[in-house]
Amino acid sequence: MRQLFRQLILIIAAVYSGFVLAQGAPELPVKSYILIDAASGQILLSKNPNEKLPPASITKLMTAYLVVEALENGKLTPDTPITVSQNAYKQEGSRMFIEVNKQVLVQDLLQGLIIQSGNDAAVALAEYLGGSMDGFTEMMNRKAAQLGMKGTHYTNPTGLPDPKNYTTAEDIAILSRHIINDHPQYYHLYGQKNYTYNKIKQDNRNRLLWRNASIDGLKTGHTKEAGYCLASSEKRGNIRFIAVVLGADKESDRYDASQALFNYGFAQFEETVVIKGGQNLSAVPVYKGTVNEINVRPQHDVKLMLPVSDKSKVVVSLDLNKPIIAPLTAGQEIGTIRVKIGDKVYATLPAIAGEAVDKAGFFKRSWHSIKLLF
Numbered sequence: 001m002r003q004l005f006r007q008l009i010l011i012i013a014a015v016y017s018g019f020v021l022a023q024g025a026p027e028l029p030v031k032s033y034i035l036i037d038a039a040s041g042q043i044l045l046s047k048n049p050n051e052k053l054p055p056a057s058i059t060k061l062m063t064a065y066l067v068v069e070a071l072e073n074g075k076l077t078p079d080t081p082i083t084v085s086q087n088a089y090k091q092e093g094s095r096m097f098i099e100v101n102k103q104v105l106v107q108d109l110l111q112g113l114i115i116q117s118g119n120d121a122a123v124a125l126a127e128y129l130g131g132s133m134d135g136f137t138e139m140m141n142r143k144a145a146q147l148g149m150k151g152t153h154y155t156n157p158t159g160l161p162d163p164k165n166y167t168t169a170e171d172i173a174i175l176s177r178h179i180i181n182d183h184p185q186y187y188h189l190y191g192q193k194n195y196t197y198n199k200i201k202q203d204n205r206n207r208l209l210w211r212n213a214s215i216d217g218l219k220t221g222h223t224k225e226a227g228y229c230l231a232s233s234e235k236r237g238n239i240r241f242i243a244v245v246l247g248a249d250k251e252s253d254r255y256d257a258s259q260a261l262f263n264y265g266f267a268q269f270e271e272t273v274v275i276k277g278g279q280n281l282s283a284v285p286v287y288k289g290t291v292n293e294i295n296v297r298p299q300h301d302v303k304l305m306l307p308v309s310d311k312s313k314v315v316v317s318l319d320l321n322k323p324i325i326a327p328l329t330a331g332q333e334i335g336t337i338r339v340k341i342g343d344k345v346y347a348t349l350p351a352i353a354g355e356a357v358d359k360a361g362f363f364k365r366s367w368h369s370i371k372l373l374f
Contacts, residue, residue, distance in 0.1 A: 028257040031227070031247025034169040035261045037269075037305045038177055038233065038240035042346055044265050044305055049170040052151050053246045056221030057094065057117045058167070058229050059159030061175050062140050064114050067106070067125050068183045069143075075129070078107035082128045084120070091119035093160060094205075096197050098124065108197055110186075115195040116202040117220065119158040126157040133157070149174055161225045169244040176218050176231050176242045190217030190233075208232055208255050215262075218242075222251070230254040234262045239305075241265050268307055274314050274339055274347075275302040280354055281318060281337070287368040288360055289326025294334075295354030302339050302347045315340045318351055323372060328357040 032048040043049070070076040081103040089100035096112030098104050098120050112121035123133065130136025133156065140154040149171035155162045180187055193210070194203045205220040214234050221229035228248040234241055243261040248254040275281075277300040283293040296318060304314070320335035328334070335351035359365070 028245065028260060029248060029250075029253045030245045030257050032169040033243070033245045033257060033261060034173050035241055035243050035265050036173045036177065038180055038242050040304065040346065041174070041177055042305050043170070043173075044241070044269055045261060046169070049173075050151050050168050052166040052168055054161065054165060054223065054226040055159055055167045055172065055246070056223045056226035056229055057119075057159045058172055058219050058221035058231055059154065059157065059165065060113055060117060060122055061172065061179060061219050061231065062143065062154065063122050063126060063136075063157040064110065065175065065179055065183075066129065066136075066139055066143060067110055067113070068179075068186045070129055071106070071186075072183060076106050078105065078110075080106045080128075082106060082109060082124050084124050085127055087133075088120050088123040088127065091123055091158065093119045093158070095120045096195075096202070097200050098198075111189060111192070111195045112197055114189045114219070115192050115204050116197070117205055119160065122157040144171070144175075147174055147178055159221055159223070159226075161223050169246050172231050172244045172246075173242050176233065176244070179218065180233060180240070180242070187217065190219065191215075206230065206232065208258060211255070212259065212262075220254070228254040230258050232258045232262075234266075236266055239266070239271060265305075269305045270308055271303050272306045273301055274304050275316060275337070277301045281316070281351070284318075284320065284324065286324045286326055286328065286357055287372060288365040289328070289357040290360050291357055294324060294328065294357055296334065296351050297354045298337050299331075299333075299350040299352050302349065304339070304341075304346055320351070324353075326357040327359045328353045330354065330356045 032051050034049045035045040036043050083103050084098045084100050086100050094117040096116045096118030109121045109125050112118040126133055126136035130139050136157055137154050144152045151168035152171045153166055155165040194201055208215045214236055215232055217233045218231040228251045229246045231244045241262055243258045245254050245257045275298045277298055280295040280297055282296050284296055286294045317338045318335055324334050332353045333350045334353050337349050337351045338345050339347040
């Protein structure tokens with residue numbers, strides 16, 4: 001009987017599997033790619049997603065994330081003035097053309113960072129927020145660890161070449177998902193097509209913003225070492241996907257590869273409700289109560305992106321850590337539900353009591369106390 005409390009496996013048949021690279025998946029001319037569902041984080045397609053590669057200016061996604069986080073928690077305001085250092089001013093590569101010893105507002109630097117990919121803006125913000133470049137890169141690495149970016153290490157806020165500055169396609173997708181979901185009020189900046197500072201107008205380098213109106217971010221990157229890279233996101237209806245491509249040889253390849261991933265994902269996958277909140281999953285024993293069984297339900301719906309054609313099995317496991325003892329209230333947490341495809345866990349949520357159970361009388365409680373000893 002106690003075994004029932006440890007693991008109850010329910011097989012939900014006739015649903016689609018989301019972890020196999022389906023037939024007809026695109027062959028792309030990049031070193032690494034990944035496509036994920038922005039809502040759940042579910043990986044839909046990937047190639048070498050954990051290969052450590054130089055990210056070039058995609059590094060600035062973390063720089064921007066930390067700046068926006070500081071705006072959210074009040075450490076910065078959009079009107080905070082930052083004095084441009086000589087170090088920020090002399091940065092090479094893409095710039096927003098700020099001037100040494102001049103004060104620039106955070107809101108201008110943030111747009112110069114995201115839209116114009118300004119290395120000078122990245123350094124000015126990093127020095128102010130971190131106290132120094134080293135201090136800010138420590139912040140970057142701490143945040144990467146907090147977000148679960150296991151294959152990432154930063155040495156600067158710009159992405160300029162450094163053998164110790166690396167990341168992975170999966171980690172960039174994780175960070176992109178946090179950018180979209182954690183601070184949605186700032187996400188529009190990633191889809192802004194141009195920005196003018198000091199009478200210099202520069203276009204966003206993400207050409208997909210002009211090709212496809214449903215693509216609204218995120219960031220390009222390019223150095224000789226990194227090749228052409230892109231993190232992007234497309235939303236169709238209520239579904240949003242995130243694509244990351246790294247190491248393309250040609251600029252056009254990063255755009256074509258990203259669009260191919262989106263086209264494939266939206267054509268081949270659909271959102272499926274695997275579990276409905278309030279649905280009775282099973283009846284399990286309850287001790288010392290006025291009834292001997294109680295219905296177990298998920299706390300909320302579980303939705304997965306599943307291939308349209310490849311059928312397989314979704315496994316829903318119910319793990320009850322200890323015997324369920326009355327009294328219970330309806331909705332009380334009594335265990336954990338895990339939704340898996342293969343060996344990968346896609347969702348974890350509380351299992352709750354479907355109804356209230358009152359405490360039984362003295363004799364039944366005493367008898368159940370004896371039963372629980374064996």
